Amino acid sequence: MHDRRSFLKLGAGAAVGGIAAALPSAVSATECASNIKWDETRDVIVVGSGFAGLSSALNAKRQGLGSILVLEKMQVIGGNSAINGGWLAIPKNPIQLAQGINDDSPEELVKDQIISGRGMQNTDMLRQIANRALDAYQLCIDTGVKFREGFNQQVGGHNKARAIRTLHGVGGDITTKLYEAGKKEGVEYRLQHYVEDFIMDGQEIVGLKVRQNYRFPDLKTGKTIYIKANKAVILAHGGFSRNLVLRELVDPALDKTLDCTNALGATGEVTLTAMAHGAFPVHMSFIQTGHWGSPDEGGFGWSNALLSIGFHKGISVNVLDGKRFMNERADRKTCSDAIMKNRHPDGSPAYPVVFFNHDDHIGAEEVTRAVRDQIAWKVDSLEQLAKQFNIPLAPLKQTVAEYNKQVPQRIDPLFGRMMDTAVELKPPFIVSRIWPKVHYCMGGLKTDLGARVLHSQTLAPMKNLYAVGEATGGTHGGTRLSSTACLECLTMGIIVAETIKSDMQA
Amino acid sequence: MMKTLLLTLVVATLFTGAANAGDLVKMKGSTQGRSNHEFIYQDGCKGCHQGSGKQNATDAACVECHGEITSIPVDESKLAIPEAHPHKSLHYNQGASCLACHGEHEKKAPVCAECHRTWFKEM
Numbered sequence A: 001m002h003d004r005r006s007f008l009k010l011g012a013g014a015a016v017g018g019i020a021a022a023l024p025s026a027v028s029a030t031e032c033a034s035n036i037k038w039d040e041t042r043d044v045i046v047v048g049s050g051f052a053g054l055s056s057a058l059n060a061k062r063q064g065l066g067s068i069l070v071l072e073k074m075q076v077i078g079g080n081s082a083i084n085g086g087w088l089a090i091p092k093n094p095i096q097l098a099q100g101i102n103d104d105s106p107e108e109l110v111k112d113q114i115i116s117g118r119g120m121q122n123t124d125m126l127r128q129i130a131n132r133a134l135d136a137y138q139l140c141i142d143t144g145v146k147f148r149e150g151f152n153q154q155v156g157g158h159n160k161a162r163a164i165r166t167l168h169g170v171g172g173d174i175t176t177k178l179y180e181a182g183k184k185e186g187v188e189y190r191l192q193h194y195v196e197d198f199i200m201d202g203q204e205i206v207g208l209k210v211r212q213n214y215r216f217p218d219l220k221t222g223k224t225i226y227i228k229a230n231k232a233v234i235l236a237h238g239g240f241s242r243n244l245v246l247r248e249l250v251d252p253a254l255d256k257t258l259d260c261t262n263a264l265g266a267t268g269e270v271t272l273t274a275m276a277h278g279a280f281p282v283h284m285s286f287i288q289t290g291h292w293g294s295p296d297e298g299g300f301g302w303s304n305a306l307l308s309i310g311f312h313k314g315i316s317v318n319v320l321d322g323k324r325f326m327n328e329r330a331d332r333k334t335c336s337d338a339i340m341k342n343r344h345p346d347g348s349p350a351y352p353v354v355f356f357n358h359d360d361h362i363g364a365e366e367v368t369r370a371v372r373d374q375i376a377w378k379v380d381s382l383e384q385l386a387k388q389f390n391i392p393l394a395p396l397k398q399t400v401a402e403y404n405k406q407v408p409q410r411i412d413p414l415f416g417r418m419m420d421t422a423v424e425l426k427p428p429f430i431v432s433r434i435w436p437k438v439h440y441c442m443g444g445l446k447t448d449l450g451a452r453v454l455h456s457q458t459l460a461p462m463k464n465l466y467a468v469g470e471a472t473g474g475t476h477g478g479t480r481l482s483s484t485a486c487l488e489c490l491t492m493g494i495i496v497a498e499t500i501k502s503d504m505q506a
Numbered sequence B: 001m002m003k004t005l006l007l008t009l010v011v012a013t014l015f016t017g018a019a020n021a022g023d024l025v026k027m028k029g030s031t032q033g034r035s036n037h038e039f040i041y042q043d044g045c046k047g048c049h050q051g052s053g054k055q056n057a058t059d060a061a062c063v064e065c066h067g068e069i070t071s072i073p074v075d076e077s078k079l080a081i082p083e084a085h086p087h088k089s090l091h092y093n094q095g096a097s098c099l100a101c102h103g104e105h106e107k108k109a110p111v112c113a114e115c116h117r118t119w120f121k122e123m
């Protein structure tokens, strides 16, 4: 096959080649469609079982596209979607209307997304998604998803309250229902099936090379099978926040000390494979990090909510010198950069601490669960704080004394923090450690509005190859607005099924 | 037949208060296995490993005796919080392989512990 080679000539190839060399899956010699002995055949194969894959599969089935097979490499269904926070932005949702908010619309959401996208977003794509938001909501309701009653909130960057939340505050409330509905309606799902390579015929995808009974992360496990896709392959394999090599290549600020909120399988090798076969990537270096992470828990965790108290009512302190080092209320990027400067001489992280008054927040859920799960601790004095986290006591005492003097004046001469929410620090304290986490990939495979993957030489759709969800790039631009990823995935699953149907008829 | 045998075992362990998956003990040569699976090892590896012992086993082997995940009881008094029920997971429910949490031949940290580090122990 010559398509990989022709891609490498395209300039971007040098970097891609480097990554491919580090990833055995992407280097394996590309097989020719005509030589393959197919083990199985399906009409549509979906790669990945998150919101995007589950919605695509169910909707493909409902569009009458025939036999649908979902391949998931991990031992659980759901990827990032299953562990997500369950926030879903739906303009004109029934709860919003019941709250008397009548001035929201898809276009209002798009307006907000243009601001956060900083001009690099795909406005037509965002508009198409927003216009179908109620279809995504209906898909959830029809499959039995439960949302919190009467709950519809205004979340960061939105100009209206339009984010509803699943009953338990987890995306699993949605993935489990989509999965169970799909099973009932005849979609086939397989865990531990790792998509290793595409079988191409020129720019057309004809099937997949898959490792069956794969055990993450060992690429030597399982055995190779070939599955033919008669009508379509839908890539819904998510982002690459857990691929430490790739993310540092595209954004050198994301060094390996940064943990990640994502499921372990968010390693993006399918994006690289698609690129090696000519798919066009965009915005790969636009990666969202959260400065609110804790090194003492996995995933998104409780830290973000805890710090919504700490960054207002408390202070952050460098454990090496006992001093404050940032405006705790600055934006995400400013805080991330400041936090990541806290290092031991050997370069390893010297996790800063954030602490605030225990007695002002007795019974607060943000605090109780964080202490219960040992990501935060109660300390009775500055002495105990210094001892437990190895902070020099004298400068720590001085830091707190100086800060307390500024509180009534409402000024922060050191870092210019807004002090309207600040309170005088008095022990006992609640204390936790912080370090940023990589969270979301805005970049990925470029598609047209119908989710067809574009080829990097022709900039035209590659035949039978589609992509949806976090695997795609360019939709959100500079940053993604909260609660819109879930919306995008569910909606694009509806749209891709419609596209495939119309492509079949064309 | 396996299922009846197993049910008896489960009932027995429930009464003694140790409803766990079974301790890791030496089975054959250097291979370790779960004490409650001793009877399976008497028939070789193929009871679980389809084809040959070198191939990864699948859930089919577990489900044949234990039933589907959501129907398998756990000791709920030991859960960190009631929502932490691993066989009725809010994140996965039916969509989890047994292998995501259980290892037959070695100790394994369950998938939940990737995030909820203090809720679950290696088993």
Ligand SMILES: Cc1cc2nc3c(=O)[nH]c(=O)nc-3n(C[C@H](O)[C@H](O)[C@H](O)COP(=O)(O)OP(=O)(O)OC[C@H]3O[C@@H](n4cnc5c(N)ncnc54)[C@H](O)[C@@H]3O)c2cc1C
Binding pocket: A047, A048, A049, A050, A051, A052, A053, A071, A072, A073, A074, A077, A078, A079, A080, A081, A082, A083, A084, A085, A086, A087, A088, A171, A193, A194, A195, A196, A236, A237, A238, A239, A261, A262, A263, A265, A266, A267, A268, A269, A270, A299, A300, A301, A439, A440, A468, A469, A470, A471, A482, A483, A484, A485, A486, A487, A489
């Ligand atoms: C902790 C957390 C909280 C979040 N909270 C919210 C929120 O409240 N609201 C919101 O809108 N967004 C939220 N987001 C973002 C959003 O959840 C994700 O962007 C979204 O779930 C991505 O869905 P997806 O279907 O594209 O990918 P995923 O859900 O990640 O699914 C991709 C699947 O593909 C599988 N896969 C990858 N490679 C292969 C391969 N080679 N072979 C086979 N399978 C493969 C993966 O294992 C994975 O299961 C959150 C994200 C995280 C991590």
